Amino acid sequence: MGSAELEGAFWGARAQDWADIQQRTVRPAALAVLAELGPWPGRTLLDIGCGAGDFASLASNRGAVVLGLDASAALIDIARRQAPTGRFLVSDMEHIPFADNAFTTVTTFNSLHLASDPTLALQEAIRVTRPGGSFVAVTWGPPSECDAATYLIEIGGLLPPDTPTPLDPSDPDALKGLLTRAGLVPSPWRVVPCPWEYADLETALCGLLSTGPAMRAINHSGQIQVIETIAESISPYRRGDGTYRLDNTCYYVVATVDRK
Amino acid sequence: MNFEFTGVLLRSAGNRSSVPIPAATLGDALTELTSQLPQMGRILLDNTGQLRRAHRLFLNGELVPNPDRTMVLSESDRIEFLTAIAGG
Helix, strand or coil: CCHHHHHHHHHHCCHHHHHHHHHHHHHHHHHHHHHHHCCCCCCEEEEECCCCCHHHHHHHHCCCEEEEEECCHHHHHHHHHHCCCCEEEECCCCCCCCCCCCEEEEEEECCHHHCCCHHHHHHHHHHCEEEEEEEEEEEECCHHHCCCHHHHHHHHHCCCCCCCCCCCCCCHHHHHHHHHHCCCCCCCCEEEECCEEECCHHHHHHHHCCCHHHHHHHHHHCHHHHHHHHHHHHHHHECCCCCEEECCEEEEEEEECCCC | CEEECCHHHHHHCCCCCEEECCCCEHHHHHHHHHHHCHHHHHHHECCCCCECCCEEEEECCEEECCCCCCCECCCCCEEEEEECCCCC
8 A cells, every 4th residue: 555545544544523523623724715715706626635625615615616636535435425516536646637737726725744745746736726826735833823733743752653754744834945945936824723622522532533643643552542642632721611622823825826 | 951952842942953951850951941941841741741752852862762850961961852743
């Protein structure tokens, strides 16, 4: 099994929990992108790393023609149900199965850092964006703005030691540097609060265990240790009524693709 | 002793790659460090004040598998961390 297939299998293991609980934590950033780039009728959107299709569905409802790619077949199945007029394919990010200049808008929500080769994935994203079209990259804010940082660090510590991290997901500047090296001129950062909120510990664990890295950690370190570690890492954010709230930011940039 | 930071810890330290701390043990050093740089506390330490296991500690370039807060440090010692961080 190749790296993309393996990544897809980890992300798909608890796909419904991802769709129902965790993916919505990025919804405020999705709504901000929709507002900034609208109007959407006439746009053709490719969402790379589309997960369960939340952003594609929102864009479709606003009139865009939407396509989505994800490494997880289970998530793609959910996306097809969520946005029935869209087209969704299982694919890695480094080999996008579309022609040059096919889309007016290409988005990546917290996905470029999951590519085995983020530079190649970005080149592919640019290739399929029409000149004058928009490329959007979304990532988590720095640790000082993200209560989730402790969760991401603790999960990182439970991964196999040789797990590659070609692009640090906690460093927005690393993402911006990637875009700049690819010849893009990114906008200033847009910062959007994206809290992780859960009704109780059980719901929090369902959401936080549904990510690809969490499943990879379970595969390596065992479910009990992963659950205990996650519960400890989020315990400071438990409120008096038993609910949880982790305050986080998402950062995104928009760049106009201007190939000569 | 000196803490030297890279990656997520470097950013948590306000991009200070080297932070000298006068301390005789690892516990004292971590206490003083997180006093000087409070934003590092939750990143470095768990809810009981112990170093998070996700940070692999290197003393003068040598991995210390299970670092203890009583670990004795000298003025010339250098501590670095290797920290993996997951995407999500």
